[in-house]
Amino acid sequence: MTWTLPEPMLAAPVSDPALLPGWAGEPKWDGFRALLSVDAGRVVLRSRRGTEMAASFPEIVAGIVQLPDATAFDGELVVWDAAGRLAFERLQDRLARRGAGAARSAQEWPAHFVAFDVLRLSGTDTTGWPYRRRRAALESVFAARGLIAPWVLCPSTTDPDTLREWLTWTSVGIEGVLFKRLDDAYRPSGRDWQKYKVRETTEAIVGAVTGSLTAPRSLLLGRYDDGRLQYTGRTTTLTRTASTTVAGQLASAQHGHPWTGWSFSAGWGSHETLNGTLVEPELVVEVSVDVARDAAGRWRHPARLHRARPDLSPADVPRWTSPQR
Template sequence: MHLSPPVEPMLARSVTALPSSGARPVLFEQKADGFRALVFTGPKPYLQSRRGADLGPAFPEITRAAAALGVEAVVDAELVVWHNGRLDFTALQHRARLRGARAEHAAREQPAHLITFDLLELSGTVLMDQPLHQRRSALENLFASLGLAAPWALCPQTADAATARTWLDPAWGAAGVEGLIVKESGSRYRPGERGWLKLRTRMSAEGIIGAVTGSVHAPRGLLLGRLDAAGRLRLVARSTPLSRTATAELGAVLRPAGAEHPWWGRKFSAGWGTKELLTFQPVVPDLVAEVDTDTALDLGRHRHPVRYLRLRDDMAACDVRE
């Protein structure tokens, strides 16, 4: 039996804390900031996205590596681009849009890598019903026997919770490690199920409140900015829905802004990857908010909504810069 694309990848559900130690042993893996990819190696290589699309034309160097592996296998991995000392999600997105000669040029200038963490099939044997620790052992043996090097990489994994906690340090986040994936050591691979846990690295940050959704005196959410090198207010984040307490607190101090506002007449998308436009009300950008966020940044912009914590009365807007 052989697996054929598309294969639904096993998924993870988000949690806010590491699970308490239980009867079932768990393994911790680093969560890299990239694209999920299933790699079918051998004479008919295929690079499948999480949603089943063919990523091969955009990443020809990965397709060639899959063809040259020397064994037929199906590997679960994170597709990443390393640039300027960190995993660069923006560069990865740019590469995903390229084809032909432009894709080949990008492959030379900003080559992609595969951070592999699971082995679903090897030499015609489907491994998905085997426990995770056996699949991991088979993956490590594959790396050792073939002497795999770039673009192949083995995802760091540990059974030690103390070591895993060190991977939640924001310093790892600055390098592009978003957090942890937690998996039961004895679990089988269940396509499409959220059987793993995902814990993102958290940190606090500041932003200038530049606009709100809802009304100025009863805001539902915040649009936050920072000043760029030229002193212009640039949108960097939007918040999750505000609590009733935060709505009351902010509604009492925010002031509506007019055409002098730098975002007056601007259009912002309603969310990541959508063309729907956001309806917002500009406010006088003189208040600074502290927010809770993860480490997923694209050119200084927070990819996921941030959570409002409090006003920073001790900070002026001019202090909040990129």
């Protein structure tokens, strides 16, 4: 019977970063989830949604000579920039490249496969093994085979102090931590793992809304950079109460709005644009955002609105910053 890659095991979000007894923790990487198998020289590199990615990452395919045959990993594809930070946009750009273009990109922005689980080992299906046994097997493969780039062994710990230290690594692109029960098997499509994403509370200026001024659905947010209001991201859909509260504090945009003629993406990496209504950039709001940023410094994921801050002026809002500066 032919062995095929299972669906990936998933994680449910949690609000507490505490590492409980009987669980292990791993860093949550800012990359692409990927499952990889090698069988008699045939390589499958599949995204979480089932997209085949091998043609875009020839350096990963070339690296299979280091692995035992009939083996499969679960992990994360990542690209590091020159400063040692995870460069998600470089990784995103590489997905569209094939052939000579993919080979050039592999030289300029090489990807690594951060392995955090083993699903098959030398022909043995390991998904029924408990996590602690799979983890020991994964570490054994790396040690016995002396694996080097493009392979990276994801750290794992049962020490709460170590995990708390990982939560401070957001400056290099670690988004948070994953929790895995030591005695759990690998359950395809099961959401039995847990994930905690580091979030920060900050302020931004409302420059536009989706929906209408009287019933805004989401807020388009900005910050000033040398006198220019730069778009930094949008909120999730507002609750009815929040929409009503914010609506009473918005004013129609006057002539010369800094975003006149601009279009706004419906989501990071999406070609769909939002139907935005400009407002006077006067209202400050407090939002919760995770640490993922694009190359320009914009929030890659929607922010959660905490509250309007009419007590603050736009001058009180943190300045726009870009990691490329």
